[in-house]
Amino acid sequence: MRTKGDHQSGVRNLWRLRRYLRPYRLQFTGLILAALAGTAVGIAVPLVIRRVVDGPIAHHDPGGLFALGALALLLGVAEATLTFIRRWSQSSQALGMEATIRQEIYAHLQRLPVAFHDRWQSGQLLARVTADLSVIRRFLSFGLLFLIVNLATYAVVVGLLIQLHWPLGLLVAASSVPLVVVSRRFTRTYLRTSRRMQDEQGDLATQVEETARGLRTVKSFGRQSFMSDQFGSGADRLRDTAVDKGRQLAGTSAQFDLVPNLTLAAVLVAGAMEVAAGRLTIGELVAFVTLQLMLIWPIESLGWIIGNAQEAMTASDRIYEVLDAPPSIVDRPGATKAGPVKGEVCFDNVWFSYPGSDVPVLRGISLTVRPGETLAVVGTTGCGKTTLVSLVPRLYDVTSGRITLDGRDIRDLRMCSLREVVGVAFEEPTLFSMSVRENLALGRTDATDDEIHEALALAQADFVEDLPWGLDTRVGEQGLSLSGGQRQRLALARAILSRPRVLVLDDPLSALDVHTEALVEKALAGVLSDTTALLVVHRPSTIALADRVALLAGGVIVATGTHSELLATVPAYRAVLSEAAAIADAA
Numbered sequence: 001m002r003t004k005g006d007h008q009s010g011v012r013n014l015w016r017l018r019r020y021l022r023p024y025r026l027q028f029t030g031l032i033l034a035a036l037a038g039t040a041v042g043i044a045v046p047l048v049i050r051r052v053v054d055g056p057i058a059h060h061d062p063g064g065l066f067a068l069g070a071l072a073l074l075l076g077v078a079e080a081t082l083t084f085i086r087r088w089s090q091s092s093q094a095l096g097m098e099a100t101i102r103q104e105i106y107a108h109l110q111r112l113p114v115a116f117h118d119r120w121q122s123g124q125l126l127a128r129v130t131a132d133l134s135v136i137r138r139f140l141s142f143g144l145l146f147l148i149v150n151l152a153t154y155a156v157v158v159g160l161l162i163q164l165h166w167p168l169g170l171l172v173a174a175s176s177v178p179l180v181v182v183s184r185r186f187t188r189t190y191l192r193t194s195r196r197m198q199d200e201q202g203d204l205a206t207q208v209e210e211t212a213r214g215l216r217t218v219k220s221f222g223r224q225s226f227m228s229d230q231f232g233s234g235a236d237r238l239r240d241t242a243v244d245k246g247r248q249l250a251g252t253s254a255q256f257d258l259v260p261n262l263t264l265a266a267v268l269v270a271g272a273m274e275v276a277a278g279r280l281t282i283g284e285l286v287a288f289v290t291l292q293l294m295l296i297w298p299i300e301s302l303g304w305i306i307g308n309a310q311e312a313m314t315a316s317d318r319i320y321e322v323l324d325a326p327p328s329i330v331d332r333p334g335a336t337k338a339g340p341v342k343g344e345v346c347f348d349n350v351w352f353s354y355p356g357s358d359v360p361v362l363r364g365i366s367l368t369v370r371p372g373e374t375l376a377v378v379g380t381t382g383c384g385k386t387t388l389v390s391l392v393p394r395l396y397d398v399t400s401g402r403i404t405l406d407g408r409d410i411r412d413l414r415m416c417s418l419r420e421v422v423g424v425a426f427e428e429p430t431l432f433s434m435s436v437r438e439n440l441a442l443g444r445t446d447a448t449d450d451e452i453h454e455a456l457a458l459a460q461a462d463f464v465e466d467l468p469w470g471l472d473t474r475v476g477e478q479g480l481s482l483s484g485g486q487r488q489r490l491a492l493a494r495a496i497l498s499r500p501r502v503l504v505l506d507d508p509l510s511a512l513d514v515h516t517e518a519l520v521e522k523a524l525a526g527v528l529s530d531t532t533a534l535l536v537v538h539r540p541s542t543i544a545l546a547d548r549v550a551l552l553a554g555g556v557i558v559a560t561g562t563h564s565e566l567l568a569t570v571p572a573y574r575a576v577l578s579e580a581a582a583i584a585d586a587a
């Protein structure tokens, strides 16, 4: 059930959007003034008609008709001009605001920690920066304007009607009571339906996005019809909600249509009786009815405007759910640049649980990686290796304890500085729909072509030279036009290119064949000789790169030493390696 709180939060969040309107306040004020002036001119026309009927027509005075006719013509031209000005400038500020909010959400999404993106479906985010923003734009460019203009028109016209003939005027004013009752009932259900529809749109966008990304898996398992059925039921749900929403609007609009028409009929009957009794002139009745007709559109459009406002409220709720999410991993006050770094990385009694979970994934890790040393992290699957190395570039922050770089807590370093020092390459590399060069430049924007070629050579990624446009070849979305091994090598080149003092490599060679892996390892050995490196290792062959190995089990470091020491003295290490070797052989 929709609660009063939902409505209040919708109103509050919609009101918070006013700051985006501020840069356009002059245009917006001009727009409202043009709209109000256009309406005022429209209202003046029936008053001229009254003069025409009660003056020149009643007194058979064609001379008087000419002046009033010219005035009516002038009013017509003025109204048309003002309507043109309003329509011409109506959308520009709303579009400007939409673009500003969209950019702010995008920038905020980038500031938000990885943990936020772990929890949120990408389709829900996509729907917020597209569909929800469009709803808000529609409200700001049309709904809000017409709400102001229609309410002003209603107040002025009812005031004039009361002035023309107060009993009939009060009758028209009284018709607002059922309108208020209808709108209250409408808003009670529409807000909830509108929110449901926006959420379902987000769910559907997520499904499309996930299917597009996982199409190979879907096809290879022959599960197209299963996925289509799932999508179909989501689409049906959305359709049902949209139909429900449309029907609520239709029912309410019909009631909004009925009220002014019934009032008009009552006014015509009562007005004719008043004219017959001599308490109202024909001209006054014609002016009264013509003015009253001017209320029909503002009242009829009320359903649409209220609906639009409700949608804008739920859309702004959804947008502020993202904008209000705190970027929890940010520079601490007083954080400084890393400066020249030797590269000693120390885990000091580090505990870590994923946000929203009480179960610690890492439990009291204490470990020092000396400058220039390469440490391999080995352990069974799910023991926390990726989590451990993700803490070094602060993709997540430790729950307790600390990680230091040359003795300084990494949280005391500026994020940008830390990420210049720490280079990363993950097992599942992310490439963007950009050229190879642009993808590599994410590692270092000012890299020269020579440096890029050197990094490519080190990562054994010379295949780039054979791509149709070399470095300028655009790789498809997520790098899907490349093989898994090619993507991994590009990601490795990107990490090397930034010449980091600390390199974090999470099983970056897993998709390479044995021959290429050996070549990359040979080249990497040179890079690693003077770089501190944390290497998550699954394949025993990669351990050759490491000076020392840490064995992780259940989130605890159970042994550290050289490969041969552990092999000789730690049975659990032998077990992990033989299991890994068996998996590698099977692959």
Ligand SMILES: Nc1ncnc2c1ncn2[C@@H]1O[C@H](COP(=O)(O)OP(=O)(O)OP(=O)(O)O)[C@@H](O)[C@H]1O
Residues within 6 Å of the ligand: 118, 354, 357, 361, 379, 380, 381, 382, 383, 384, 385, 386, 387, 388
């Ligand atoms: N984003 C996340 N949110 C919540 N829990 C997570 C998240 N990522 C990993 N975990 C959990 O943390 C534990 C450690 O995961 P992690 O990926 O660090 O293991 P791993 O040793 O690298 O595994 P693998 O060898 O299979 O890559 C697992 O139990 C996993 O379910």
